[in-house]
Amino acid sequence: MSGGISPGSADLDLEVKLAVYRHFAATGKRPSADQVAREVSSDISSVAEAYGRLRAQRVLLLEPDGRSIRMAPPFSGVPTQHVVETGTVTYFANCAWDALGIPAALGAPATVRSRCEQSLEPLRLEVGLGGPGRSDWVFHCLVPAARWWEDLVFT
Amino acid sequence: MLFFRSEAQVIEWCRDRQVPVRPLVTLEQLWGLALAWYATRLRSESRRPQAAEMVEIFAGLGLTGEFWDPGSRL
Numbered sequence: 001m002s003g004g005i006s007p008g009s010a011d012l013d014l015e016v017k018l019a020v021y022r023h024f025a026a027t028g029k030r031p032s033a034d035q036v037a038r039e040v041s042s043d044i045s046s047v048a049e050a051y052g053r054l055r056a057q058r059v060l061l062l063e064p065d066g067r068s069i070r071m072a073p074p075f076s077g078v079p080t081q082h083v084v085e086t087g088t089v090t091y092f093a094n095c096a097w098d099a100l101g102i103p104a105a106l107g108a109p110a111t112v113r114s115r116c117e118q119s120l121e122p123l124r125l126e127v128g129l130g131g132p133g134r135s136d137w138v139f140h141c142l143v144p145a146a147r148w149w150e151d152l153v154f155t
Numbered sequence: 156m157l158f159f160r161s162e163a164q165v166i167e168w169c170r171d172r173q174v175p176v177r178p179l180v181t182l183e184q185l186w187g188l189a190l191a192w193y194a195t196r197l198r199s200e201s202r203r204p205q206a207a208e209m210v211e212i213f214a215g216l217g218l219t220g221e222f223w224d225p226g227s228r229l
Contacts, residue, residue: 014199021197058203074193095156100182100189105196116160118168123158131186139180140165141156145209146227 009053015040016050017059020072025106028091030077033067074101083113096139103127178222187216 019039023031031039037047048067054060061071069077071094076082082093084102086109093099096114103110112125116137125132159165162179169176180188191212195201204212206225213223221227 018197018199025197074189074196096158097156097185097188097192099158100185101193101196104186104189105193107194114158116164117157118164118171119160121160123160125182127186132182135182136161137182138159138162138165139156139182139185140159140168141177141180142169142174144177144222144227145213145225 012040012042012046013050013053016047017054020069024072024075028089030069074098074105081114085111100127100132178218178220184216184218
């Protein structure tokens with residue numbers, strides 16, 4: 001048998017991905033590898049291997065330790081300027097796109113708090129099930145689509 | 156990927172950093188992108204759009220040109 005993904009790894013990867021995303025959705029915070037291992041009834045080493053495969057699939061972005069989640073888009077594992085609040089949970093988004101991505105993923109209304117990057121004027125945007133209310137604010141992305149994943153933190 | 160109060164603020168920001176001004180996206184278009192990328196993200200069948208799908212999504216929102224082409228050398 002050649003090397004690579006074992007027969008059961010795809011199932012584990014899906015379980016790990018869902019555990020990560022459900023933890024973010026429920027708490028607004030990144031889960032530890034230990035928490036994910038318990039959730040999927042596995043061990044930390046197997047979870048770390050799954051993280052690596054999910055990184056290769058561009059599902060997760062990891063910290064240098066390989067076991068801490070920096071991004072599970074649209075959720076950020078670290079505080080950012082893009083804050084999303086539902087009635088009960090506060091989230092951090094990776095960027096302006098992801099700030100709208102969180103209510104889209106949750107299927108729930110939310111308040112987005114961010115800022116104009118030039119003037120630093122605060123943005124407060126109510127996002128309903130049908131999207132944000134009328135606004136003349138704009139979104140700008142410096143990096144072309146072809147290079148988004150070269151350096152996702154910068155993008 | 157940032158919010159700006161207006162196009163003028165984008166132009167100032169880019170000028171200060173000596174970087175090109177890219178195509179602006181309205182918040183209505185951004186909501187379309189958010190839905191396309193993330194509406195199913197918490198479900199087991201979720202997956203990221205592939206390159207050809209990205210082009211279709213962008214075009215459906217009126218976002219066309221080399222900047223939005225994942226196969227571009229821009």
